[in-house]
Amino acid sequence: MVTIYLNGEKREIEQPVSVDRLLDLFSLPKQRVAIELNRLVIRKEDWEKVAVNSDDRIEVVHFVGGG
Numbered sequence: 001m002v003t004i005y006l007n008g009e010k011r012e013i014e015q016p017v018s019v020d021r022l023l024d025l026f027s028l029p030k031q032r033v034a035i036e037l038n039r040l041v042i043r044k045e046d047w048e049k050v051a052v053n054s055d056d057r058i059e060v061v062h063f064v065g066g067g
Contacts, residue, residue, distance in 0.1 A: 005057040013052075020047040022058065032063040 001012045006026065013025060019042055023030055035042045036059040042050050052058060 002052075002054045004052055004055070007059055016051050016053045018048050019050045019052060019058070022052050023047075023060070028060055029062070034061045034063070035059070036061070 001014065002016055004011050004013060004022075006022075011026075013022070017025065019035055019037065020030075022028075023033075023035075030047075035044075035047065037050065037052065038057055
């Protein structure tokens with residue numbers, strides 16, 4: 001098992017996965033979100049290439065419109 005921190009909560013996943021797969025695992029939306037991995041913003045086009053590993057800290061930020 002791999003321990004990660006997703007939006008501040010400790011989570012367990014079976015193995016290291018891509019950022020894109022992580023969103024699927026936790027049923028998180030892929031539109032209108034920004035992903036920060038260990039304080040670095042990951043571009044959407046890199047989500048499939050960037051791996052999430054043990055002790056990584058991931059923040060998923062949802063954009064909200066309004067006025």
